[in-house]
Amino acid sequence: MSLKAFHVIFITAASILAFAFGVWMIRAYRAEGVTSDLVYGIASLLAGVGLLVYEGFFLKKLKNVSYL
Amino acid sequence: MDIPYTVQTRPDTGIYNAKVGVWLFLASEVMLFGALFSSYILLRVGAATGTWPHGLLNIPIGTFNTAVLITSSVTVVLSWASLKLGNFGRYKLYQAITLLCALGFLGIKSYEYREKFSHYEVWLKTPVIVKHGTEEIKVDRLLGHIEHDGHHPFFWTTQTLTDKKVASFKLLPDPVHYTMTSKEMAHARAEAAGKPHEEIEIKSADVKRLSAFVPGHSTYFAVYFTLTALHALHVLCGAAVIFYIWGPGAKMWQTDPERYINRVEISGLFWHFVDLVWIFLFPVLYLL
Numbered sequence: 001m002s003l004k005a006f007h008v009i010f011i012t013a014a015s016i017l018a019f020a021f022g023v024w025m026i027r028a029y030r031a032e033g034v035t036s037d038l039v040y041g042i043a044s045l046l047a048g049v050g051l052l053v054y055e056g057f058f059l060k061k062l063k064n065v066s067y068l
Numbered sequence: 069m070d071i072p073y074t075v076q077t078r079p080d081t082g083i084y085n086a087k088v089g090v091w092l093f094l095a096s097e098v099m100l101f102g103a104l105f106s107s108y109i110l111l112r113v114g115a116a117t118g119t120w121p122h123g124l125l126n127i128p129i130g131t132f133n134t135a136v137l138i139t140s141s142v143t144v145v146l147s148w149a150s151l152k153l154g155n156f157g158r159y160k161l162y163q164a165i166t167l168l169c170a171l172g173f174l175g176i177k178s179y180e181y182r183e184k185f186s187h188y189e190v191w192l193k194t195p196v197i198v199k200h201g202t203e204e205i206k207v208d209r210l211l212g213h214i215e216h217d218g219h220h221p222f223f224w225t226t227q228t229l230t231d232k233k234v235a236s237f238k239l240l241p242d243p244v245h246y247t248m249t250s251k252e253m254a255h256a257r258a259e260a261a262g263k264p265h266e267e268i269e270i271k272s273a274d275v276k277r278l279s280a281f282v283p284g285h286s287t288y289f290a291v292y293f294t295l296t297a298l299h300a301l302h303v304l305c306g307a308a309v310i311f312y313i314w315g316p317g318a319k320m321w322q323t324d325p326e327r328y329i330n331r332v333e334i335s336g337l338f339w340h341f342v343d344l345v346w347i348f349l350f351p352v353l354y355l356l
Contacts, residue, residue, distance in 0.1 A: 032254035
């Protein structure tokens with residue numbers, strides 16, 4: 001597996017973490033009402049979206065590089 | 069004599085030799101971290117309700133460090149892609165950012181460790197009354213920072229009180245304890261926000277046990293320090309390899325560019341593995 005393939009797996013895992021963390025923080029905000037939890041939650045969800053956008057850009061840029 | 073298959077692919081594996089080597093090495097690393105993760109999860113799941121320390125790590129700092137490592141993975145892959153396009157200057161720039169991220173991660177982790185080494189739990193022989201927000205409650209276990217002779221000491225234990233002949237010390241108690249639920253913790257923190265710490269004078273004779281947040285404090289901290297220190301060691305080694313290839317080893321770019329690109333890829337694969345371990349470590353240690 002090349003660095004390209006491993007990077008795709010890594011960014012996918014990182015975006016899953018970002019979405020899960022975002023949901024976790026927003027749930028914490030709804031349960032406890034701490035404003036900073038809401039800020040972290042929204043920032044994390046945006047980071048998740050950003051990572052997926054980057055992943056698309058990365059794949060487009062390195063389309064000629066092998067996955068092996 | 070030339071070392072075979074450093075650049076050209078080996079017919080039976082379809083990849084160059086160093087890539088086979090690094091993946092075999094990473095497989096052994098998966099077993100190492102997998103065993104430690106499994107141990108942690110089994111201990112966590114098996115702990116009786118209310119006994120497992122939680123909410124003691126700094127989530128904003130942990131989140132920031134996660135972002136630092138994700139950024140470093142992006143710069144590693146961009147540096148490799150730059151070399152493939154023949155842009156050596158861009159490669160040098162991206163790897164310099166990677167190295168700065170590695171140093172930043174280790175610096176922040178050191179700060180976190182330092183904070184833990186001067187943060188204590190005190191078990192008392194007889195309960196004391198403390199203010200939790202507006203309420204006054206009786207507790208026999210307190211978390212907080214110790215102040216003695218104008219200093220915040222590190223690594224004190226029950227034995228230290230005897231050895232240093234400490235008659236009493238001041239404790240700046242936290243508004244929370246890990247026996248609380250997350251909701252109770254959030255409520256107590258909100259109540260205490262902006263209010264000055266109320267110091268408690270504790271006599272050494274009243275202390276049943278004293279421990280900083282070190283591996284000896286609890287199973288949780290034993291696993292926390294084992295996993296995070298092992299991970300930090302990997303970050304340090306990875307950064308050393310990247311630095312060597314980036315600095316003294318960069319001469320190879322002039323003599324054997326294809327082999328040099330492969331070296332950068334191999335170091336990048338290791339770096340991604342280290343970062344992926346953190347992607348699992350962060351939620352398991354900081355959030356659960």
